[in-house]
Amino acid sequence: MLRRAAALLTTTAAMLAGLAVTPASAHTYSIISGHTVTVRSGPATTYGSKGSVTGGQRVAIACTVRGQSVTGPYGTTDVWDYIHLEGYISDAFVYTGVSGPVGPPCGSDQLHWDPSEMRLGVDQPGTRRLYNEMKAKPAWNLRGGDAHFAGIYVNKPGEHGEGRALDYWMDIDRPAEFQAGWNIANFMKDNARSYGVQTVIWNDKVWLASNPNAGWQEYDEIGNCGDSSKRCKHNDHVHISQNWAGAVLKTTHWM
The missing domain is CATH 2.30.30.40 (SH3 Domains)
Structure with a gap:
């Protein structure tokens, strides 16, 4: 056709x-x-x-x-x-430019990375539920309640503006949080397929679903954020973004 x-x-x-x-x-x-x-x-x-x-x-x-x-x-x-x-x-x-499907099958665990191209200004359901799961783990919720929730930041550009990225406060200068931050980051990397995770940034390192076999790579805080502050290095929060399938609850973990 x-x-x-x-x-x-x-x-x-x-x-x-x-x-x-x-x-x-x-x-x-x-x-x-x-x-x-x-x-x-x-x-x-x-x-x-x-x-x-x-x-x-x-x-x-x-x-x-x-x-x-x-x-x-x-x-x-x-x-x-x-x-x-x-x-x-x-x-x-x-x-779409092609006659067949352009997305992964719904309910699959296909690893992929979706660039952001819209400003939607609303939280996506999978991203909100991902945060709720994180908060529910005592080993990851060292401050209690919602104190770790930095935000989904739908007023920002990129995946945040599409409602499919969240930041989770963790401070590398607190030993327990430094370790918990790495536990979170590695869990999200290792379970990226089922959760639909596409980017994880923590402690000046980044993992990308677009190049998963590279593992943790150095994060370019100057090029991506503009300076070498603790915030730009992601030394005070873990950043997690999802592909669209994960963000709308259409990967294996959510279905």
């Missing part, structure tokens, strides 16, 4: 190649102009409506499933996309 422009095929291939080890899945894509598409609770037109998206609107595709075949302006497909609005839309009306 010829559904997309050749120029977008080239662009998509270049973006995937740039990640080298694991693919980016979601980015964001546009609804095809001239169409209003119902966001549904399941992958068929018989499922209930959860709202709609309109032509030109950008959506993040978290994951994909096979469902009812739907005919759109470029042909027919049974691919349905679970988007950041927490519902399914037919891929027949999404301008």
Whole structure:
């Protein structure tokens, strides 16, 4: 089925190649102009409506499933996309650049990294639940209550602004927190597939799902944050961000 422009095929291939080890899945894509598409609770037109998206609107595709075949302006497909609005839309009306799925299967543990391209200003459910799980572990909640919660910071750019990154106060100058911070960081790295974690930063080190075999790498606090302060080095907080599948509860841990 010829559904997309050749120029977008080239662009998509270049973006995937740039990640080298694991693919980016979601980015964001546009609804095809001239169409209003119902966001549904399941992958068929018989499922209930959860709202709609309109032509030109950008959506993040978290994951994909096979469902009812739907005919759109470029042909027919049974691919349905679970988007950041927490519902399914037919891929027949999404301008992705390829004829097949662009996201991982919903409910999988596929390791990937999704760049941030939108400012949404809302917490994502998987990110909030990730924090709640962290807080519930006594060995990680040394200060009690919500005292470790630095925030999801939806007013910031990047993954924070999409609501799928959180910061968790830990201070390297407190020996117990220094060790707990590394316990958290290693747990998130080791369980990145099931939780949908894509970036972990702690104690001036970074792990990226886009290059997982590199392990912990030196973090460029100047290039990424602007200075060598304790905050920029991530010596006073652990930073954790999720891919879109993890952020909307569509990886193995959440399903």
